Amino acid sequence: xxxxxxxxxxxxxxxxxxxxxxxxxxxxxxxxxxxxxxxxxxxxxxxxxxxxxxxxxxxxxxxxxxxxxxxxxxxxxxxxxxxxxxxxxxxxxxxxxxxxxxxxxxxxxxxxxxxxxxxxxxxxxxxxxxxxxxxxxxxxxxxxxxxxxxxxxxxxxxxxxxxxxxxxxxxxxxxxxxxxxxxxxxxxxxxxxxxxxxxxxxxxxxxxxxxxxxxxxxxxxxxxxxxxxxxxxxxxxxxxxxxxxxxxxxxxxxxxxxxxxxxxxxxxxxxxxxxxxxxxxxxxxxxxxxxxxxxxxxxxxxxxxxxxxxxxxxxxxxxxxxxxxxxxxxxxxxxxxxxxxxxxxxxxxxxxxxxxxxxxxxxxxxxx
Amino acid sequence: xxxxxxxxxxxxxxxxxxxxxxxxxxxxxxxxxxxxxxxxxxxxxxxxxxxxxxxxxxxxxxxxxxxxxxxxxxxxxxxxxxxxxxxxxxxxxxxxxxxxxxxxxxxxxxxxxxxxxxxxxxxxxxxxxxxxxxxxxxxxxxxxxxxxxxxxxxxxxxxxxxxxxxxxxxxxxxxxxxxxxxxxxxxxxxxxxxxxxxxxxxxxxxxxxxxxxxxxxxxxxxxxxxxxxxxxxxxxxxxxxxxxxxxxxxxxxxxxxxxxxxxxxxxxxxxxxxxxxxxxxxxxxxxxxxxxxxxxxxxxxxxxxxxxxxxxxxxxxxxxxxxxxxxxxxxxxxxxxxxxxxxxxxxxxxxxxxxxxxxxxxxxxxxxxxxxxxxxxxxxxxxxxxxxxxxxxxxxxxxxxxxxxxxxxxxxxxxxxxxxxxxxxxxxxxxxxxxxxxxxxxxxxxxxxxxxxxxxxxxxxxxxxxxxxxxxxxxxxxxxxxxxxxxxxxxxxxxxxxxxxxxxxxxxxxxxxxxxxxxxxxxxxxxxxxxxxxxxxxxxxxxxxxxxxxx
Numbered sequence: 001x002x003x004x005x006x007x008x009x010x011x012x013x014x015x016x017x018x019x020x021x022x023x024x025x026x027x028x029x030x031x032x033x034x035x036x037x038x039x040x041x042x043x044x045x046x047x048x049x050x051x052x053x054x055x056x057x058x059x060x061x062x063x064x065x066x067x068x069x070x071x072x073x074x075x076x077x078x079x080x081x082x083x084x085x086x087x088x089x090x091x092x093x094x095x096x097x098x099x100x101x102x103x104x105x106x107x108x109x110x111x112x113x114x115x116x117x118x119x120x121x122x123x124x125x126x127x128x129x130x131x132x133x134x135x136x137x138x139x140x141x142x143x144x145x146x147x148x149x150x151x152x153x154x155x156x157x158x159x160x161x162x163x164x165x166x167x168x169x170x171x172x173x174x175x176x177x178x179x180x181x182x183x184x185x186x187x188x189x190x191x192x193x194x195x196x197x198x199x200x201x202x203x204x205x206x207x208x209x210x211x212x213x214x215x216x217x218x219x220x221x222x223x224x225x226x227x228x229x230x231x232x233x234x235x236x237x238x239x240x241x242x243x244x245x246x247x248x249x250x251x252x253x254x255x256x257x258x259x260x261x262x263x264x265x266x267x268x269x270x271x272x273x274x275x276x277x278x279x280x281x282x283x284x285x286x287x288x289x290x291x292x293x294x295x296x297x298x299x300x301x302x303x304x305x306x307x308x309x310x311x312x313x314x315x316x317x318x319x320x321x322x323x324x325x326x327x328x329x330x331x332x333x334x335x336x337x338x339x340x341x342x343x344x345x346x347x348x349x350x351x352x353x354x355x356x357x358x359x360x361x362x363x364x365x366x367x368x
Numbered sequence: 369x370x371x372x373x374x375x376x377x378x379x380x381x382x383x384x385x386x387x388x389x390x391x392x393x394x395x396x397x398x399x400x401x402x403x404x405x406x407x408x409x410x411x412x413x414x415x416x417x418x419x420x421x422x423x424x425x426x427x428x429x430x431x432x433x434x435x436x437x438x439x440x441x442x443x444x445x446x447x448x449x450x451x452x453x454x455x456x457x458x459x460x461x462x463x464x465x466x467x468x469x470x471x472x473x474x475x476x477x478x479x480x481x482x483x484x485x486x487x488x489x490x491x492x493x494x495x496x497x498x499x500x501x502x503x504x505x506x507x508x509x510x511x512x513x514x515x516x517x518x519x520x521x522x523x524x525x526x527x528x529x530x531x532x533x534x535x536x537x538x539x540x541x542x543x544x545x546x547x548x549x550x551x552x553x554x555x556x557x558x559x560x561x562x563x564x565x566x567x568x569x570x571x572x573x574x575x576x577x578x579x580x581x582x583x584x585x586x587x588x589x590x591x592x593x594x595x596x597x598x599x600x601x602x603x604x605x606x607x608x609x610x611x612x613x614x615x616x617x618x619x620x621x622x623x624x625x626x627x628x629x630x631x632x633x634x635x636x637x638x639x640x641x642x643x644x645x646x647x648x649x650x651x652x653x654x655x656x657x658x659x660x661x662x663x664x665x666x667x668x669x670x671x672x673x674x675x676x677x678x679x680x681x682x683x684x685x686x687x688x689x690x691x692x693x694x695x696x697x698x699x700x701x702x703x704x705x706x707x708x709x710x711x712x713x714x715x716x717x718x719x720x721x722x723x724x725x726x727x728x729x730x731x732x733x734x735x736x737x738x739x740x741x742x743x744x745x746x747x748x749x750x751x752x753x754x755x756x757x758x759x760x761x762x763x764x765x766x767x768x769x770x771x772x773x774x775x776x777x778x779x780x781x782x783x784x785x786x787x788x789x790x791x792x793x794x795x796x797x798x799x800x801x802x803x804x805x806x807x808x809x810x811x812x813x814x815x816x817x818x819x820x821x822x823x824x825x826x827x828x829x830x831x832x833x834x835x836x837x838x839x840x841x842x843x844x845x846x847x848x849x850x851x852x853x854x855x856x857x858x859x860x861x862x863x864x865x866x867x868x869x870x871x872x873x874x875x876x877x878x879x880x881x882x883x884x885x886x887x888x889x890x891x892x893x894x895x896x897x898x899x900x901x902x903x904x905x906x907x908x909x910x911x912x913x914x915x916x917x918x919x
Contacts, residue, residue, distance in 0.1 A: 010817040010837075022749050029747055033740030040707060040736045044729060047714035051650070052721060071656060074708050081704055085697040088747050093690045095749030100686045149523040150616055152681065152756060156822025159753045163682045165617060166522060167610025170683040183831070187756035187824040189516050190523060192443045195827040326611045 015182055016158035017139075017175040018098060023159075025091055032084065099160060102173035106141035109134065110250075110334040113144065113151035113164040116193035118184060121331050123338055124213065125249045132184070133212050136203040139175040143299055143337075145330045152188035155201055163188055167325055169303045176203035251342040254335030261328065263336065266321070269343060273352040276321065277314050279339065280346030285353065288315040302337050317356035385893065387789065387886035402487035403889060407494050408473035409787070414498065415469060416856070418460035425453040427849050430811075430842040436832045446828035447514035448529070454517025455534060459541045460501055462772050463630065466637035468497070468548055470779045471576045473787060475552060477880040477887060478570045480561025480896040480916075485554040493547035500544055504537025516826060518627070519593075521608030521619040525600035532601055535594040542587045545633075549580035549587075563898035570878060570902040571647075571660050575640025578664040582629045582636075582671065590626035593619060617682055624675035631768050632671045636664055638775025639706060642731050645778050646710050648876040649725040650717030653903035655709045663705040670698045680748055681755050689748060696746035703739050707732065720874070723797030727778035730805045731771055738766030741816065759819020762812045770808055777804065777855065784859065785873050789886040790866030796858040803851035810844025877904050882916045 002020065005027045006013075014020045109132060110121040120132045134140045144153060146166040153172060154161040162172035176182070186197035204212055258264050258279075271280030277287070283302075286294045290313035295301050305312065306328065309321035328336075388405045391397075398406060429449055432440045441449070472490065476483055484490050507513065513531045515524040524531055556569065556577050569577075596607050597619070606612020608619040639660075647654050654660055676684060676692030710732065719725065741763045745751045754760055781801075784792055814837040823834045830838070872881040879902055883891055899915040900907065907915070 010821040012822050022753065025747065026744075026750055026753075029744045029750060033743055037733075037736045037740045040711060041733055044711050044714065044732055047711065047717070048719055048721070048729070051714060051717045051719050053651075053718045071659075074656075074659075074705070074712065077708065078701060078704060082697075082701050085700055085743055086694065088743065089694050089697050092747035092749045092751075093693060096680070096689065096693075096752065097686055099749060099752055149526065150520060154756075154822070154824065156753070159749075161681050161752050161755055165610075165683055167614075167616070168683060183822075185822065185824050189447075189520070189826040191514070191527070192447065194447075195443070195829040198831075323613070325613055 012156040014157070014159075015177055015180065016155075016160065017177055018095070019157070019159045022095055025088075025095060028091075029088055032088070099172070102141040102171060103139045103175075106139040106173055107134065108141050108143055110331070111142045111144040111153060111164065112147060112330045113153065113186070113190075113197075114147040115149065115191055116186070116197040118153070118186075118197070118199040119331075121250060121334055123250050125252070126213075127331075130199040132199065132201050133209070134176065134201060134203055135209040136176045136179045136205060139173055141171060141173045143169055143171055143334065145169050145303075145333070147330060149190050150188045151186045151190050151197065154185045154187040155182050156185065157182040158201075161187060167307060169300060171299075174201075176201065179203050179205040179208070249342075250331075250335045250338040252335075254332070254337070254339030257328065257332035257335050258339060261324065261332075268352075269339075269346075271346045271348040271352055273349055273355075273357065275356050276317060277356065278348050278352045280343045280352075281348040282353065283341045283344035287353065289313065290315045290319075297340075299337050302340055303333055306333060306336065316354050385888040387884065388889050389788075389886060391889040400491070402483070402491050404472050404476050404484050404487065404490055405787075405887060407490050408469050408471075410494055411464060411468040411472060411497070414501065415461050415465045418456050418501070419465075419852070422453055422456035422461055423849055423852065425449045425456070427845055429453060430845040432828060433830075433838045434842045436830050436835050436838075438829055441828075443828050444514060447516075447826070448508075448512035450826060451513050451516050451534075452508050455504060455538065457769070458517055458630070458634075459538055460504070462634040462768070463541075463545060464497065464548075465772065465776050466641060466779060467552070467576055467579055468493075470572075470641065470783060471552060471637065472548070474783065474880050475555060475573060475576060476559065477786075477883055477891055478573050478878065478902070479555065479559055480564060480879060480892065480898060481555065481559035482890045482892060482895070484551045485559055486551050489547055489551055493544045493551070496540060496547065497544040500537050500540030500542075502537075503540055504534055507531075507533030507537055518623065519597050519619075520623075521597060521600065521616045522610065522614070524597050525604075525609050532598050535598045535601075538594055539591050542591045545583050546587050549583035552576050552580040553584070561896050561898050567657065568898060568901050571643035571654065571657065571664075572637075572640035574661040575636045575643070575664055578668040579633050579636045582633050582668050585672070586626045586629040586633070589622055590630070593622040593626065596622075617679070617684070620679055620682055621675070624678045625672075628675040628678065629668075629671045631764070632667050634768050634772045635775075636667065638731065638772045639664065641775045641779040641782070642710065642728055644876075644878060645724045645728050645782050646713050647903050647905075648782070648874050648878065649720045649722060649728070650714050651720070651875065651905050652713055652717040653901070653905060655712035655715070657901075657903070659705050659709045663702040663709075666702040666705075667699060670695065670702065674699060677746055677751070680751050693746055693748045697743065700739060700743050700746070703735070707736055707739075722874075723792075723794060723801055724778045724782040726798055726801045727774045727781065730801065730808075731774040731778065733805075734766050734770030734774060734808070738763060738768075738770060742767060753822075754819055756825055757819035758815040758823045758825055761825050762815035762819060765812045765815070770812070773804075773808075777801065780855075780859065782874070783880075784862065785869030786880060786885055786887075788863055788866075789869050790862050791869050791873065792859055792862035792866055796854075800851055800855040800858055804848060804855060807844050807846075807848030807851045811841050811848050812844070814838070814841040814844070872909070875909060877907070877912050878902055879916060882913060 006023060009030065011023060014023060108123055112119040117129055119129050121127045142153065144162065144164045145168065146164045148166060151164040152161060153164055155174065158174040160172050160174050162170050164170060180203055182201045182203065184199035184201060186194060190197065266274060266276035268274045268278045269280055271278050282297050285297050287297055288294050295312060307325045308323055310319055313319050388403055401407065429446065432446055507530045510533060511530040513529045513534045514527055515531060519535065556573060599605055600607050600609060604612060606614040608614045608616050610616060643654055643660055674692055674696040676688055677696045680689050745754055745760065745763055781792065781797055818834055818837045821834060823830055869885055871885040896916050900912060904912055
């Protein structure tokens with residue numbers, strides 16, 4: 001039945017753990033709405049024939065507008081309809097929540113959209129263009145951003161879609177049920193080559209995935225496929241440098257970026273107290289905020305704090321950090337996030353997350 | 369009753385005073401007229417021109433989409449064309465179509481007034497509209513924009529194409545909308561004839577009134593959002609551009625705050641037309657006057673709180689998305705009230721099968737079918753798959769275009785005798801309306817399936833597996849284009865060679881039919897006094913006429 005309805009409605013194959021469930025709601029909604037629409041059409045058609053105009057029967061065809069009982073029936077139908085629609089909404093909303101919240105044990109992939117290609121970076125240091133390599137049978141969380149305009153990441157076979165917005169990070173997740181190659185389409189209009197901003201999710205079986213993890217060429221961006229070669233620029237230059245520096249993980253790259261951009265002048269890596277909150281042991285903490293409330297330090301909080309530091313201030317620290325919006329590459333931000341995550345087991349020095357050193361002057365005083 | 373007798377009884381003025389078309393001859397008499405009927409006719413000409421232009425672009429797009437790889441036009445040309453197609457159809461055809469043409473022409477006639485409250489403002493709105501159209505199309509000639517009619521930032525603020533003239537044109541068109549809307553509201557409040565209580569106001573007027581209220585509240589927000597896009601584009605203020613510290617999602621919020629209610633700006637007038645048509649051709653009052661007018665206002669109200677359903681995958685919080693999803697369902701409830709009331713009106717009626725009635729049936733089908741797919745896209749997890757695919761394209765064409773267009777065509781046929789004093793060929797009318805429907809269905813039904821299969825919108829090249837459905841859709845669009853041309857020809861032929869219309873060819877009880885056909889310049893020789901409702905089919909035609917008589 002599932003397969004019959006899926007093909008009848010031209011839906012793509014169900015290749016993620018959530019696709020079949022969503023399709024079942026789809027069948028339900030389509031059946032209910034089409035029965036409703038057909039009923040209305042049938043009743044209209046019946047009335048049209050049953051009450052067609054006869055040769056002027058008495059000149060005064062219709063004395064009253066209708067009947068009170070008809071209105072009561074209508075009101076009853078409306079209540080039922082309202083309940084039905086809200087029920088559909090409730091099922092849809094619960095599924096939407098499932099789509100929005102990645103499982104705990106997900107593997108992360110950093111996705112960057114740019115005109116007109118998809119780039120992927122993996123926590124162990126590899127990178128690829130157009131083709132994303134993931135293990136089948138394991139949830140994968142996508143942490144996505146764009147370098148230019150809004151794109152949208154759509155994999156029809158997985159029934160997932162998420163806009164990829166510049167200056168923000170959005171997430172999506174999926175779990176491929178079987179190894180295979182699944183098409184990625186960009187669904188937010190992004191200019192001339194929008195139609196060709198396609199790619200593939202390559203879900204690998206356990207052995208293939210293990211081999212891919214180990215292979216050296218995984219660390220190089222894959223050469224774009226021939227059909228796309230003119231549209232896609234080659235992978236960015238940092239990789240040879242990265243190789244030279246012996247950077248094999250994103251956290252390493254993040255450390256270099258943090259040093260280059262001056263992050264480490266205020267944030268320490270070893271958990272000691274400084275001007276800004278230490279990165280050591282910061283990830284996963286609930287930190288108090290200036291003006292009340294608290295925030296969980298996660299990917300979203302970290303990226304938001306890099307882009308717009310003044311928006312939310314960690315209580316006890318001076319609002320002195322400049323915005324890094326537009327000054328960091330998405331891959332560098334992803335690297336810094338990975339860096340902070342990799343330091344989550346470091347134990348911060350007592351007080352290091354409560355209060356920062358207020359200024360460089362006090363710092364110098366202390367030194368004296 | 370012979371024609372001559374009817375003339376005698378219903379329009380004694382007709383002999384003494386020339387009708388509005390012949391009253392003041394000459395170009396000057398037209399260009400400087402403050403007669404709402406002439407202004408309506410001039411709007412009629414303009415919106416038809418834009419319908420043809422927008423349709424032409426659509427057919428070029430569809431021709432390109434017959435094959436998966438580019439053949440006819442370049443990618444950039446394609447992108448400019450779908451932008452223009454959207455801009456022209458939304459702001460130059462659908463929004464002004466029914467209110468500015470039929471609203472202008474009929475509102476005073478239905479209310480028993482001799483003109484709108486501000487006749488000069490009405491003329492000004494025509495010229496402002498023409499200026500807006502000129503600037504918009506000028507922008508198109510000067511290179512056009514490639515942003516899509518939604519102008520999503522930061523693409524729209526960074527593209528080198530002519531975004532600024534086009535948003536300027538749309539801004540000016542918005543000013544014209546506001547002028548017309550304000551005029552209609554004030555007219556409804558202050559110009560009703562003696563004896564016309566609020567519950568005697570015809571449903572078409574209620575629909576136009578509700579539309580005008582939405583125009584007044586929503587259009588300034590549109591003006592603001594596109595002005596900000598223009599400013600960002602010229603001066604790089606970075607309001608919406610994250611590279612400069614702006615927020616692109618903010619644009620979507622303010623854009624849809626206007627553009628979702630704009631859907632109701634397009635469809636409510638069509639619903640008003642349908643309410644009149646169904647009552648006239650069933651010779652029966654609407655099953656519930658109150659249900660129709662309350663649901664019009666209900667849609668106008670709820671429509672302001674559902675814009676977020678355009679942004680379920682834009683990265684908004686799941687809580688907000690849930691609230692917007694639930695609220696969206698209420699629009700479906702109000703729409704269902706209308707549908708039930710129209711169908712119930714047919715019950716025990718005396719139904720005359722004619723072209724406007726056929727358009728009513730097509731309207732009903734497209735509206736119910738399209739509306740049901742609206743419930744489907746408001747179901748959030750399904751929308752994740754459908755968002756920005758052809759499913760959405762098909763959905764909004766069914767409901768917004770299908771319903772507006774069938775409403776517009778129903779009005780064009782139903783009020784044709786009133787406006788031009790002649791009858792069109794009924795047989796051709798039935799034939800062309802069936803062809804319009806067939807073309808429409810064939811164009812857009814395959815697009816639902818394309819969307820299910822996952823074809824994104826705004827693609828000029830697509831994976832090959834989508835081809836045959838696309839070819840089917842393109843075939844349908846050519847049928848639709850041909851059918852619309854044939855409809856136009858039928859009406860143009862009737863304009864010249866049609867049989868002379870009797871004063872009330874459909875035996876309607878609507879107040880507009882109580883004026884001479886065609887109306888004289890000032891509508892009524894003596895201001896009328898209304899002593900009945902607009903749908904009093906329990907009265908014979910003579911009794912009904914006697915209760916609208918002067919004195």
